[in-house]
Amino acid sequence: MNEYQQLTWQGVWKNNPALVQLLGLCPLLAVTATVINGLGLGLATTLVLIGSNCTVSLVRNVVPNEIRIPVFVMVIAAFVTIIQLLMNAYTFELYEALGIFIPLIVTNCAIIGRAEAYASKNPVHYAAMDGLMMGFGFTLVLVLLGAMRELLGYGTLLSGAHLLLGEWARDLTITVFSSDNPFLLAILPPGAFLGMGLLIALKNSLNHRVEAMMANDDSPKVVSRARVTGDAQG
């Protein structure tokens, strides 16, 4: 695996910010009541990650070690502000729906974590790839959790897609079932915690299964044969 493949593998699966590092749980649990909310926050976080990783990587040799954390936080805050203003301008309703959680991306530990752990030690192109893949992994979990909760809670998928994608996306909404008694638990915070726990459990069990399969394949087949006839002599 070259570095890019390694970064992809780490970001999406092996070191997934949400499922393995368990970082950024506050927005993750709070906004994933629908797919589109999750996707919106995921995209915003990804953009911030790429931007902050690139910038941090560029300035990594200039910033004195003692004050690196405040500098990183300010870089991140700047990007969050840009994203926030952009969303305010172009996807206003989604901006309203996500509310406080957009400015709170600043405090998402996944971002400062990548800046500190990877971007401040590696060249720009790798740092950008790391940001992209970590953001992608995070978005994936947000969307998955959002889909679980939206399906159970409202019986729909992709409702409110027009908030993010524009008017044409209004028809994307899929209504799987409709009920007079929505399953409120899925939409309320406990549903987020339960769903998150189940996702982590699923990931771990898949991991174990794959590892067990790999271990079976790797072990050389030792055929042991007891010699019973002494020296073969014809």
Next chain:
Amino acid sequence: MKFAVASSPHHRAKRSTGDLMRLVMLATLPGVILQIWFFGWGNLVHFAIAGITAVVTEALILEVRKRDFERAIKDCSALLTALLLALCIPPFSPWWVSVIGTVFAIGIVKQLYGGLGYNVFNPAMAAYVMLLISFPVIMTGWLPPYSLTPVSHNPLDAAWIIFTGFTTDGYSLEQLRMGIDGHTMATPLDMVKTDLTQSLTVSESLARPEYADGLSTAWAWVNIGFLLGGLYLLKIRAIKWHIPVSMLAAMAIAAGILMLADSDRFTSPLFHLLSGGTMLGAFFIATDPVSASTTDRGRLWFGAGIGLWIVIIRTWGGYPDAIAFAVLVMNMAVPLIDYYTRPRTYGHRSEHKKVIRRQDEQEGK
């Protein structure tokens, strides 16, 4: 002459888990009969649904976990959970309520934590809370007792309304819920709570005709039924006295203090003890051997905590009854309680000899 050996832990009755669970189920009988008498056959139908769901869920999950599911089902713990949950669900809720609740209780609250003996929370109560916050309208839809319902319903009607939403005569649940004068009826706890927000006093609320005409007596009788069953459990020593006694005492004391402070805004201890699920909670739910505290002193604290929380949540909380919330809150406190109430190991002396000596004096040794 009878020679009773009093000291040392002598194990007297050898009951298996299954025996114990069946005994507890048997002891709910007086309460169950009274509940059916006053509120119809719905709870029994729900018990059937929940029981089947519980056994199937337990078997499926144990099969996935590659455990021996036959033994786990024979110990009846899943059935007991199903029974306790079915008794808490309003009798004529739709069938899927008890299915979802039981799957949650057995699958998530019990088996995900490792099965019988490992669950942190009381499965029936966790499931009840889950249902209550998910479907608040259905879960607070108690019917008025029989004597106040304009239409009669039989076991077939009960099953019919649970599965289709209508009785065999075509009455909907909403129609059944309307009392004599077209008032929507609720439990006494509900009624007093609503009336208090409409600036009536407690005594005014309790003087209303619906209440006097049977609402209070029905709930009081159901509670007395569970009290009888609980006393039977105490007599045969299936449960210890610590949790129920401390819980009921704490409730009575807390409610008493509140009532002395302002009897217009706070209900009497007797009202608290005989309404809602108090007795069911005290003797059958809080005493769950797995999720309750394990030391005697700890049980006293555990029970008292539940009693206190019930009064607090009933008085100031958003939901009418509070047994489930109180039990879950104290379940969370159990590790802490157990840590601070560890009994002295037999034959060892505590390092704080003074403390021990003081205890000995108190116990009159």
